[in-house]
Amino acid sequence: MGEKITLSVIKADVGGYVGHSDTHPALLSKAEECLEKAKKKGLLVDYCRSKVGDDIALIMTHKRGADNEDIHRFAWETFEETTEVAKEYGQYGAGQDLLAEAFSGNVKGMGPGVAEMEFEERPSEPVLIFLADKTEPGAWNYPLYKMFADPFNTAGLVIDPKMHDGFNFEVHDLFERKKVVFSCPEDVYDMLIFIGAPSRYVIKNVFRKDGDIAAATSTQRLALIAGRYVGKDDPVMIVRCQSGLPAVGEALEPFAFPHTVAGWMRGSHHGPLMPVSLKEDTPTRFDGPPRVVAHGFQITKGKLIGPRDMFADLSYDRARKIALAAADYLRRHGPFEPHRLPLDEMEYTTMPQVMEKLKDRFEVAD
Ligand code: F6R
Ligand code: MG
Ligand code: MG
Numbered sequence: 001m002g003e004k005i006t007l008s009v010i011k012a013d014v015g016g017y018v019g020h021s022d023t024h025p026a027l028l029s030k031a032e033e034c035l036e037k038a039k040k041k042g043l044l045v046d047y048c049r050s051k052v053g054d055d056i057a058l059i060m061t062h063k064r065g066a067d068n069e070d071i072h073r074f075a076w077e078t079f080e081e082t083t084e085v086a087k088e089y090g091q092y093g094a095g096q097d098l099l100a101e102a103f104s105g106n107v108k109g110m111g112p113g114v115a116e117m118e119f120e121e122r123p124s125e126p127v128l129i130f131l132a133d134k135t136e137p138g139a140w141n142y143p144l145y146k147m148f149a150d151p152f153n154t155a156g157l158v159i160d161p162k163m164h165d166g167f168n169f170e171v172h173d174l175f176e177r178k179k180v181v182f183s184c185p186e187d188v189y190d191m192l193i194f195i196g197a198p199s200r201y202v203i204k205n206v207f208r209k210d211g212d213i214a215a216a217t218s219t220q221r222l223a224l225i226a227g228r229y230v231g232k233d234d235p236v237m238i239v240r241c242q243s244g245l246p247a248v249g250e251a252l253e254p255f256a257f258p259h260t261v262a263g264w265m266r267g268s269h270h271g272p273l274m275p276v277s278l279k280e281d282t283p284t285r286f287d288g289p290p291r292v293v294a295h296g297f298q299i300t301k302g303k304l305i306g307p308r309d310m311f312a313d314l315s316y317d318r319a320r321k322i323a324l325a326a327a328d329y330l331r332r333h334g335p336f337e338p339h340r341l342p343l344d345e346m347e348y349t350t351m352p353q354v355m356e357k358l359k360d361r362f363e364v365a366d
Contacts, residue, residue, distance in 0.1 A: 002121030005045065005302045006068070008060045009129055009236045010075040011218070012097035012112040015086030016054035020134075022282045023051045024089055027082045031056050034078040043074060045302030052281045052293050053133030054093075055234045056082060059295070061302040066116040069105055076103040079112060099225060109225055113137075113218035115236045117205075122243060125299040128251050128310065130237040132273065134283050134290040135263035137174075137219045137235040138198020139273055143254035144169070144215060145195060147239065147246045148206050149184045154250040157185075162244030167214060170205040171195060174221055179204065199262060199345055208244065215239045223267070223347055232263040232347070248296065252310055255292060258323035260330075264288040267347030269339050271330055274323035277312035289327045 017024035028049060035047040035058060048059040058075055062068070079098055086094035099111035108114055132139055146153040148167040156163040169182045171194055182191035194201040206215040217237045241248045255275040264271035264286060271289040281293050295307035333339035343351060 002123065002125075003301070004063070004118060005121050005299065006062050006065050006071075006116060006118040007127065007238055007299070008062065008066070008068075008071055008075075008114070008116040009057060009131075009218075009238060010060070010072070010107060010112050010114050011055050011057040011131065011234065011236050012075075012079045013055045013093065013234060014079050014083045014097060015089075015091030015094040017089075017091055019092050020054045020287055021284055023054055023056055024086070024091055026089055027056060027085050027091070030082045030085045031058065031078055034074075034081055035060070038074050043070060046304045048295070048297070048304050048307055050129075050131065050278075050293075050295060050307070052131035052234070052291065053283045055131065055133055057129075057131050057236060059129055059304065061299065061304060063302070065118050067106055067108075072105070072107045072114075073103055075112060076107050076110070097222070099222070108220065111220075111222065111225070113220055113233060113236055115216045115218045115238050117213045117216045117238055117240075119213055119240070121299060121301070124242070126241045126248055127297050127299055128239045128241060128248065129295045129297065129307075130239070130292055131234075131281075131295075132236070132261075132290065132292040133234045133281065134232055134271070134288045135235065135261040135273060136199065136221060136233045137202045137217060138195075138200075139235060139261040139263070139290070139292075140217045140237045141195040141198045141201070141203050142259045144203045144206060144217070144237075145192070146254035147251050148214065149188055149191075153253050154246050156246060156250060160244070163246075165209045168207045168209060169195075169203050170207070172202055172204045172219055173200060174202060174219065174224060175200050183209075213240070214245050232267045234263075248310075252294060255294070255311070256316070256319045258319050258326060260326070261290050262341055262345065263290055268341050268345075268349075269330075270341065271339075272323040272326040274327075275311040275316050275319050278307075278309045279312070285327065286331065289323060 045061040050057045083095035097111040151157045258272035294310035297306035
């Protein structure tokens with residue numbers, strides 16, 4: 001086996017260009033500059049600066065393990081520096097994801113999203129990194145279930161002896177801050193009752209039965225941290241592939257169906273999760289529809305060889321068409337559910353004010 005390497009993906013929205021649709025190149029240059037310095041200093045083995053919509057993602061390899069204070073401090077300071085540029089350029093919502101006053105050891109719970117994993121590099125290490133905009137962490141539940149538990153998606157679960165035992169899913173309850181591990185396929189029905197409610201229960205990690213990590217997601221929900229509307233979480237996900245894990249094509253296959261997720265317009269609407277190329281990652285119509293990009297890397301000695309733009313392929317054209325048709329269909333509901341989220345899930349609501357105004361007009365009904 002190869003050496004141990006940590007892959008950390010830390011993301012934040014520190015200002016949108018224009019509105020919440022994109023990230024200004026000046027912010028990306030600043031992030032790149034910080035990453036290059038950190039690599040020169042030896043903090044990072046390698047990096048890839050990326051983005052989706054108005055979110056900047058720092059994709060980093062290093063030797064310090066998950067939850068490392070130096071790595072997290074570096075990410076926090078990078079987002080502070082890019083925030084300064086965002087202010088200078090009058091970007092929308094400058095610094096919006098930096099919820100804490102100052103860094104205190106770990107960026108978790110402070111606004112930025114984090115997906116990390118430490119593993120021993122295999123002789124060849126294909127990894128996919130997904131970034132989504134205008135949605136929440138539970139958006140990964142459906143594709144992770146398909147990749148690691150559904151034989152109609154992943155042929156390897158049936159015909160690869162190295163996958164036939166299935167996988168363990170670590171599921172977090174974001175409301176109660178609890179976690180539980182489901183061993184699949186045995187626990188599939190039990191697990192689905194939870195992960196089918198993705199606003200509360202999210203898959204944090206997937207492991208092989210021998211304990212090796214296979215997938216990791218970011219699970220923070222900004223509104224739960226801040227107790228008010230602060231933008232959507234726009235989650236990230238790492239999936240290792242091949243040789244006893246889902247093939248690259250099996251890990252991409254779930255996105256051929258643009259499933260419905262929460263987070264479109266004002267964080268308060270359902271919409272299809274549209275797989276797009278890195279050039280089409282700019283949510284525009286009704287601030288959306290929500291979208292996902294996929295980077296492919298071969299990691300070798302910690303070096304990120306890539307990225308390949310995995311959804312820039314004509315085999316995803318139909319998914320995009322279906323997503324656009326679903327977007328039309330849902331939009332026609334206007335302010336009605338299920339396009340609009342249920343009352344307790346909306347990020348914006350005028351309900352308390354409207355209730356207060358109308359309180360004397362309500363009468364007892366038979
Ligand atoms: C942001 C988002 C957007 C905003 C919308 C209104 O993540 O999803 O749809 O919620 O543009 O933004 P404000 O309230 O700042 O005018
Ligand atoms: Mg934004
Ligand atoms: Mg965003």
